[in-house]
Amino acid sequence: MVNIVDELEWRGLLVNSTGIEEIRTAAHEGPLKLYCGFDPTASSLHVGHLTQILTMRRFQLAGNKPFALVGGATGLVGDPRMSGERKMNSADIVATWVESLRGQIERFLDPEGEFGVTMVNNYDWTKDLNVLSFLRDYGSQFRMGTMLSKDIVAKRLNSEEGLSYLEFSYQILQAMDFLELYRRYGVTLQYGGNDQWGNIVGGADLIRKVEGVQTHALTTPLVTKADGTKFGKSEGGAVWLDPELTSPYAFHQFWLGADDRDVLKYLRFFTFRPEEELAAVESGTAERPHERAAQKLLADDMTTLVHGEQATAQAKAAASVLFGRGDVRELDGPTVAVIAGELPCVELPGTAKLVEAYTATELLTSNGAVRRALKEGGLSVNGEKIAGDVEVLETELGSYDALAGGYLLLRRGKKNAAMVRIVS
Numbered sequence: 551m552v553n554i555v556d557e558l559e560w561r562g563l564l565v566n567s568t569g570i571e572e573i574r575t576a577a578h579e580g581p582l583k584l585y586c587g588f589d590p591t592a593s594s595l596h597v598g599h600l601t602q603i604l605t606m607r608r609f610q611l612a613g614n615k616p617f618a619l620v621g622g623a624t625g626l627v628g629d630p631r632m633s634g635e636r637k638m639n640s641a642d643i644v645a646t647w648v649e650s651l652r653g654q655i656e657r658f659l660d661p662e663g664e665f666g667v668t669m670v671n672n673y674d675w676t677k678d679l680n681v682l683s684f685l686r687d688y689g690s691q692f693r694m695g696t697m698l699s700k701d702i703v704a705k706r707l708n709s710e711e712g713l714s715y716l717e718f719s720y721q722i723l724q725a726m727d728f729l730e731l732y733r734r735y736g737v738t739l740q741y742g743g744n745d746q747w748g749n750i751v752g753g754a755d756l757i758r759k760v761e762g763v764q765t766h767a768l769t770t771p772l773v774t775k776a777d778g779t780k781f782g783k784s785e786g787g788a789v790w791l792d793p794e795l796t797s798p799y800a801f802h803q804f805w806l807g808a809d810d811r812d813v814l815k816y817l818r819f820f821t822f823r824p825e826e827e828l829a830a831v832e833s834g835t836a837e838r839p840h841e842r843a844a845q846k847l848l849a850d851d852m853t854t855l856v857h858g859e860q861a862t863a864q865a866k867a868a869a870s871v872l873f874g875r876g877d878v879r880e881l882d883g884p885t886v887a888v889i890a891g892e893l894p895c896v897e898l899p900g901t902a903k904l905v906e907a908y909t910a911t912e913l914l915t916s917n918g919a920v921r922r923a924l925k926e927g928g929l930s931v932n933g934e935k936i937a938g939d940v941e942v943l944e945t946e947l948g949s950y951d952a953l954a955g956g957y958l959l960l961r962r963g964k965k966n967a968a969m970v971r972i973v974s
Contacts, residue, residue, distance in 0.1 A: 553577050554612040558770075560825055561818040563605060565744045567768040568754060573739065576766060577614065581665065584609055584739035585617035585731055587672075587724065588655065590625040590647035594792035595654050597804070598782040600820055600852075601770050602742060603658050606667070608822075615665050617737055618655045622648045622673030624723050627716055648673075654791055658855075668735070675730045676723065688722055691759050692752075697721060700748035721749045728753025729760060737765075744769040773819065776811035791856055798853055798861035799868050799888050805849035806842075806869075810835075813844040821851045864888050874964050878933050883954035890957055895969040900948025904931070907947060911968035913960060917943075923962055930961045947972050 555574040558564050567573060576582055586602045588595065595603070606616045625644045639647075652669050659667035698704065700721070706713035728750075731737035740750050750767045757765050773781040782789050789804045790796040796804075808816055814832050817823060823831075835844045853862040864885040870876030871889060878886070896910045908920045908929070921940045923929050929936040931950055936942060947970060950958055958970045 552612065554582075554609055554614060557608055557612060558605070562815065563601070563770045563819065565769045565771050566747050568751065568766050570768070573766045573768060576738070577612070580614055582609065582614040582739050583617065583735060583737045584614060584741060585619055585670075585728075585737050586741055587619040587621055587624070587727060588651055589621045590644055590651050593647050593650050594790045594795055595651055596782050596788045596790050598773065598788075599791070600856075601773055603655055604820060604822075605741065605770055607658050610659055610665050610667065613665060615668075616659060617668045617670055617731060617735060618652075618659065619670045619672060619727060619731070620648045620651045620655070621727075622671045623676040624672060624720060624727075627720050627723060645673075650792075670731065672723070672727045672730070676726070684722075688726055688756075691756055692722055692725075696752075702745070702748075721752050724749040725753040725756040728765070729756050732757050732761065732763070732765065738763075739766040739768070741768045741770065744772050773816075776809045793857055793861070797888065797891055798857040799865040799892055801856065802849045802853040802862065802865035803869070805852045806845050808845050808848060810839060813848055817844060817848055817851075821848065821855075823847075823851070860884075868892065871959070872967065878953060878959045879951075881953070886953045886955055886957055889959070890955070890969045890971065893959075893967055893969050895957075895971060897971045897973045898947060899974070900946060900972050902947050903943065904936075904945045904947065905943040907958070907960060907970045908943075908962070911960060911970060913962045913966055913968050928963045932959050933961075 553574055554577050555564070555570060564570065573582075584606075586606055588599065588602070606618060610616050622644060625648065626638070626641065648671060656667065656669065661667055697718070698707070703713060703718065703721075706717075724746075728737070728740050740753055742750055747767075747769050750769065754765045754767045757763055775781050784796075784800065784804050788796075789801060793801075805816070814828070814835065817828055817831065821828075831844050831847060834841075850862055850866075853865055864882075865888065867876060867881055867885050868888040871878045871881065872892065878889070881889075894911050894913075896907075898907060898910060902910075905917050905920045908914045908923075909916065914920045914923055920929075920943060924936060924940060924943060927935065927937075932953060947958060952958060952972055956972045958972065959967060960970060961967045
């Protein structure tokens with residue numbers, strides 16, 4: 551079995567560590583017990599979290615025991631950011647988000663066997679902690695100079711808004727997590743994004759001071775985009791793992807739109823394709839970049855991983871129709887519904903006229919504009935061009951063979967489309 555450190559190295563997933571050779575040796579002697587934390591700051595994780603989730607999966611596949619921590623306690627506090635304090639959410643909301651995130655993380659990890667994932671919540675060991683115990687048992691182990699020197703803390707302290715003690719205390723709480731997981735389960739490795747390096751080594755230092763044991767820490771890179779825009783963002787905002795927040799179609803399109811300069815890096819970071827196969831993809835991309843084979847592979851793999859094979863097939867079929875390459879009449883009901891979710895869509899009775907449908911969907915602004923478009927030959931329903939005199943525009947929608955779900959796909963030219971759902 552390949553040593554997990556070797557796997558992470560060739561994929562470019564290692565940045566900082568407390569000693570990479572020591573971690574390599576520990577993994578070889580293994581199994582390692584490791585953890586990564588996720589704070590519930592929303593009801594869903596987004597694609598930016600996949601680096602950590604999939605790194606945990608890689609550790610597990612290499613024969614190591616993962617612990618996934620969803621921070622019901624730290625989620626109530628908030629990790630310092632470059633600007634602005636996090637919105638404080640109620641305990642009930644945070645608890646609901648904890649369960650939602652747990653469910654998302656568990657989908658990617660095997661729960662069974664010797665290396666089955668264990669889900670933990672730091673609220674369990676902090677909810678009964680009183681302030682005096684916190685200060686005496688933990689606060690006494692931290693030195694202000696070290697805490698103040700951390701990059702994000704120093705920047706916030708020198709800014710106009712400053713830094714609240716609430717956010718400042720986050721690093722102690724995260725260090726407590728590592729100590730608690732070491733005591734409870736024997737966890738000896740914490741990893742996370744490189745922006746968490748200071749907090750992660752704080753936990754290792756706390757264990758060394760309190761238990762006299764040397765543990766390990768490493769960080770993965772913060773994923774960036776070559777054009778300077780933030781990874782994980784699309785025109786609609788964050789790209790979420792929850793299909794109710796980001797549809798599988800939009801999810802597939804996000805990866806399909808990867809920049810040529812980024813796509814090979816993303817294939818290493820996020821897919822489970824072996825090194826030899828990705829080397830062949832890189833060679834093919836260099837020779838035939840116009841085919842965008844790497845982007846297609848990335849989009850298919852990631853959508854299947856997160857949403858399943860059926861969702862990937864539906865997303866690709868929907869894209870073919872939306873871009874004018876497929877027959878909408880051959881699609882099943884769920885795929886038609888995907889298209890309806892991506893296009894402007896209105897509901898009209900079956901007695902409504904075709905001309906009304908074109909104006910109701912705002913594909914054209916007036917009845918006169920619809921008539922002119924008809925004469926120019928640019929209108930179609932469900933992929934069939936509308937031909938004939940203007941009287942055809944008085945045809946009732948109910949006379950057309952509706953798609954699954956009662957939908958009609960209207961087009962004006964090749965690039966403009968909308969859906970009508972016929973209702974009784």
